[in-house]
Amino acid sequence: MSMVNLVSGGLDSTLVGVLAREKGLDAHPLFIDYGQRAAKMEWDTCQRVHAQLELPTPVRMELSGFGRVIHSGLTSDQMDVKEDAFTPGRNLLFLLAGSAYAYQVDASRVSIGLLDERFSLFPDQRSEFIEHAETAMLNRSMPCSSRPSRTRKCVMKLKH
Secondary structure, eight states: OEEEEOOOHHHHHHHHHHHHHHTTEEEEEEEEEOOOOHHHHHHHHHHHHHHTTOOOOOOEEOTTTHHHHHOOOTTTTOTTTTOOOOOOOOHHHHHHHHHHHHHHTTTSSEEEEEEBTOOSSSSGSSSOOOOOOOOIIIIISOOOOTTTTSOEEEOOOOBB
16 A cells, blocks of 8 residues: 655654554655745755655655745744634645645555644644545545545544
C-alpha cells in the first residue's frame, strides 16, 4: 500500500512518515506552498528533518497564488496569525492537491493532520468534512488509476 503524506516539517506529518516506514508503506511526502507566511521555514525544516530521519525526499507543490488571493493570518502579515488564522478552503486545497498527486503516484491513501474534533476551531477540521471530501475528490473524481475499483481514503489518525 502507498500513501501521500501531506507534510509541513512539523511533528505530526514527520511522525506519520516514520510510522509509514515502520509499517513498510510506500510514502510520498508532499509539501504544499499555499502562500503561507512561514513557507520558507516550513520547507527548509521539512527537507532537513526528512534527510536526518532518512525519510523519502518531499516533493514541493507550488500553489502560493492561493495565499496571495485568500488572505488570513497564515497568509498575510497584515493580519493577526492567531485571531485571523482561518484560511477558507485551505484543507480542501490540501486534500485536492494530495488526491491529484495520489492519482499520479497511484497511492491509495492521503494523510492529513488535523486538530481533534473536541478542539477544532474550523469546520474543515471535522470528520464530516473529511468524509465528504473523501467521497467527492478521492473516489468520485480521481479513482485509483491502476485499479478503478479500489478506493482512496483520507487518513487522519494523528489528531491533537
